[in-house]
Amino acid sequence: MEQLLASGLAVCLFAYKETSRSRTPFYTFPPMQPITKSLKTFILHFVSQYKWHFMAMACFRMCFVLDNLVVPYAFKVLVTRLTELASNRAGAWIKLGVPLMALLGVIVLIEVLFRLFDYMKIRTIPAFEAKIRIWIVHYLQGHSYQFFTEHFSGDLVKRVNDLTDGISQLMMIVISSFLPTFCTMLAGVFSFAYIQPTFGAVLMAWLVLHTATYLFYSKKCGHSVALHAEKGSRLSGSIVDGFTNILSIKLFARNNQATTHLLAPQAIEKRAHEKALKLIMQLHLIISGLSIGFMGVGMLAYMIYYWQLGKLSISEVTYIFYAGNNICNLVWVSVAEFPDFFEEMGYCKQALKLLQKKHAVLDVPGAAVLTCRSPAIAFKDVSFAYVPGKPIFENQNIAIAAGEKVGLVGLSGSGKTTFINLLLRFFDLNKGVITIDGQDISTVTQESLRAAIALIPQDTTLFHDNILENIRYGRKEATDEEVIAAAQKAKCHHFIMSFSEGYDTLVGERGSKLSGGQRQRIAIARAILKDAPILILDEATSALDAVTETEIQQSLATIMAGKTTIVIAHRLTVLAAMDRVLVFNNGNIIANGSHETLLKTNAIYANMCRLQLEGMHSLQ
Numbered sequence: 001m002e003q004l005l006a007s008g009l010a011v012c013l014f015a016y017k018e019t020s021r022s023r024t025p026f027y028t029f030p031p032m033q034p035i036t037k038s039l040k041t042f043i044l045h046f047v048s049q050y051k052w053h054f055m056a057m058a059c060f061r062m063c064f065v066l067d068n069l070v071v072p073y074a075f076k077v078l079v080t081r082l083t084e085l086a087s088n089r090a091g092a093w094i095k096l097g098v099p100l101m102a103l104l105g106v107i108v109l110i111e112v113l114f115r116l117f118d119y120m121k122i123r124t125i126p127a128f129e130a131k132i133r134i135w136i137v138h139y140l141q142g143h144s145y146q147f148f149t150e151h152f153s154g155d156l157v158k159r160v161n162d163l164t165d166g167i168s169q170l171m172m173i174v175i176s177s178f179l180p181t182f183c184t185m186l187a188g189v190f191s192f193a194y195i196q197p198t199f200g201a202v203l204m205a206w207l208v209l210h211t212a213t214y215l216f217y218s219k220k221c222g223h224s225v226a227l228h229a230e231k232g233s234r235l236s237g238s239i240v241d242g243f244t245n246i247l248s249i250k251l252f253a254r255n256n257q258a259t260t261h262l263l264a265p266q267a268i269e270k271r272a273h274e275k276a277l278k279l280i281m282q283l284h285l286i287i288s289g290l291s292i293g294f295m296g297v298g299m300l301a302y303m304i305y306y307w308q309l310g311k312l313s314i315s316e317v318t319y320i321f322y323a324g325n326n327i328c329n330l331v332w333v334s335v336a337e338f339p340d341f342f343e344e345m346g347y348c349k350q351a352l353k354l355l356q357k358k359h360a361v362l363d364v365p366g367a368a369v370l371t372c373r374s375p376a377i378a379f380k381d382v383s384f385a386y387v388p389g390k391p392i393f394e395n396q397n398i399a400i401a402a403g404e405k406v407g408l409v410g411l412s413g414s415g416k417t418t419f420i421n422l423l424l425r426f427f428d429l430n431k432g433v434i435t436i437d438g439q440d441i442s443t444v445t446q447e448s449l450r451a452a453i454a455l456i457p458q459d460t461t462l463f464h465d466n467i468l469e470n471i472r473y474g475r476k477e478a479t480d481e482e483v484i485a486a487a488q489k490a491k492c493h494h495f496i497m498s499f500s501e502g503y504d505t506l507v508g509e510r511g512s513k514l515s516g517g518q519r520q521r522i523a524i525a526r527a528i529l530k531d532a533p534i535l536i537l538d539e540a541t542s543a544l545d546a547v548t549e550t551e552i553q554q555s556l557a558t559i560m561a562g563k564t565t566i567v568i569a570h571r572l573t574v575l576a577a578m579d580r581v582l583v584f585n586n587g588n589i590i591a592n593g594s595h596e597t598l599l600k601t602n603a604i605y606a607n608m609c610r611l612q613l614e615g616m617h618s619l620q
């Protein structure tokens, strides 16, 4: 899952809407609206899809009422009979037959209900969790590319799991513990009141105080556990950051420093955890006090008192003692679930904050599908800033004709990749419009926009899948033969076949088992396979040696034919082959013309070329 998130860029670029890549069917999910009002709304949305399953589970769990009240009642009946038979024990088996059979019947029924509950749990919980997890992952993937640059992928994965597991845990605690305990206590109130109203009143008072204490503490505990969950997420994020940058840590021998960095967030998490546990301990203390006071002292004292008055038979004492003890045990067990309940609720609330963020880049209602017959591109009066008040582009105008090949050049950080990101609508503009074939890209579906563009990015990451499927990601319907043909054009075939498993070789997380140049060539093969009318190369051959680059340039020249092509490059040989070159400087396009013209007319460009040539000459 982590790599799904990490490869958000690839998902956006290839504009697919499916759960997995390899040979699995491609599902189309409906557009997602956030269900973000509150945790309750979120849970109810999913529970309502399994309402009958959960209702059946709740009903089967009522075996607790049978186990804790009806069995003691059956014993009460048995004790009454035994007392009656004390003076004449002959034929006792026959006379005890009915109560014994009834008791056995109840015990068998309880076991059957327990097993039915287990069966329903198997039918419900895994499917319920799967539904939530897929929903969350799909919703998160709908976020803009910026969202993924702002969040630790480890933190995102943790929250996906927290919310999925948390909701299922909450449901299980409510259905298998809180609800049966409450129902048993309520049924106990009536059965005790039936025997002697005072016992019903004592149990009722206990029930009310127990519920009120729980409600009073639920908010406080929920808040402090949510705080602990937030600190825990930050800590996990820092740990994941350390693991992701393990190469830098090793290279600079900073093991100690990396661990020291964790001490501060760890200390904060520890304090928050202690605070949450203290509150839960307070709650435990109050609930225990109430149990001892009402059930231990109150109930026992009344039992003796009424027995002395002759208002309570020995069988009734047996029932109240047995059932009262059962109820106490049930309450103990359900109170023991409180820490988990609050903890899960805190984690869920914390994780839900992530889903409360609306998608930043959205299709407009009724967005059209981009029709790209003549892929001309135009930036009209475009202004854009990543950070408000720090514009990268201001009132930028540029037109690229259909089929034109344009090179982008400029110093690092001058805005070249940003120019491409805006064309792909990874970000919305602050002002102006970008059009492709005369259509405003903000009014067409993102899927159709990105289907019209093949990008070979500056930094390619691959899915942890085999090479064949990684290349097929460019066009999901491509046959194996088409994939291999694309790999041959991108000069990958040779190195792929040198692996013992050929195209079935797994590439490792983010493609880490391949070299940078090999990853780049796989990205080129994907783009060749995609065969989109607009081709963008963002320093796509920067990681290749000169021999392989020259070979690939020939293939690229073939696939560029008839396409509108934008190439970000620094090498003169690449720029010289372009129809036009745009020179970027601090977000401004300061020059625009053919390589030859710019050499004569633009001092900055001429200087860049001169420095490159001088560098080459100095080597000779």
Ligand SMILES: Nc1ncnc2c1ncn2[C@@H]1O[C@H](COP(=O)(O)OP(=O)(O)OP(=O)(O)O)[C@@H](O)[C@H]1O
Pocket (backbone or CB within 6 Å): 146, 149, 386, 387, 392, 410, 411, 412, 413, 414, 415, 416, 417, 418, 419, 458
């Ligand atoms: N996601 C982002 N959020 C905030 N600022 C960003 C983001 N991406 C880039 N920037 C900033 O925008 C500016 C332009 O970055 P951009 O990546 O477009 O440069 P570039 O010309 O492609 O550089 P390079 O040649 O090094 O790839 C830089 O100052 C960069 O720090």
Ligand SMILES: [Mg+2]
Pocket (backbone or CB within 6 Å): 416, 417, 418, 458, 538
């Ligand atoms: Mg760049």
